[in-house]
Amino acid sequence: MTEVDQASKIAEIIGAYPADQRYALAAMQDMQHAFNYIPEEGLAALAEHLGCPEANLYSMATFYKALSLTPKGDHIVKICNGTACHLRGAMNLATELKRDLGIDPGETTEDGKFSVELVNCLGSCALAPVMVVDGTYHNKLRVEQVPGIIESYAAQGAQEVTAHD
Ligand code: FES
Numbered sequence: 001m002t003e004v005d006q007a008s009k010i011a012e013i014i015g016a017y018p019a020d021q022r023y024a025l026a027a028m029q030d031m032q033h034a035f036n037y038i039p040e041e042g043l044a045a046l047a048e049h050l051g052c053p054e055a056n057l058y059s060m061a062t063f064y065k066a067l068s069l070t071p072k073g074d075h076i077v078k079i080c081n082g083t084a085c086h087l088r089g090a091m092n093l094a095t096e097l098k099r100d101l102g103i104d105p106g107e108t109t110e111d112g113k114f115s116v117e118l119v120n121c122l123g124s125c126a127l128a129p130v131m132v133v134d135g136t137y138h139n140k141l142r143v144e145q146v147p148g149i150i151e152s153y154a155a156q157g158a159q160e161v162t163a164h165d
Pocket of ligand 1: 081122128
């Protein structure tokens with residue numbers, strides 16, 4: 001997306017909301033959805049529109065896990081590190097991802113293809129350990145399966161990848 005496209009998209013999103021601070025979260029969620037993160041320009045423009053300090057929006061953006069102030073990768077890899085998954089080797093999956101992608105949880109690959117996140121229980125404890133890529137669950141995952149899954153997402157659209165049982 002060019003800078004001009006981004007600016008007009010930001011204006012479109014912000015323009016859809018009244019100048020009232022109660023719409024701040026909704027507007028930021030829209031930006032997150034549109035750009036996969038909230039650009040600095042978007043935060044500044046929203047603060048001006050709502051007539052509130054940019055610091056307030058910054059606090060909200062850092063508080064809500066669904067919002068990000070830094071660009072995320074095309075593919076979001078979430079490793080569950082809840083108790084069940086942790087006990088069943090979640091951190092071994094993280095180590096394998098580090099080997100495959102060269103990044104730790106919380107980071108994005110330089111080519112912008114993958115972001116890795118460590119998350120709390122995803123509600124599938126019986127199927128631990130769980131890794132979720134772009135919303136697709138890979139359950140009872142073994143470390144040796146990780147490289148193949150990552151390769152699949154790197155090579156083709158996420159929607160074409162089939163989840164493991
Ligand atoms: S601890 Fe991982 S799904 Fe519950």
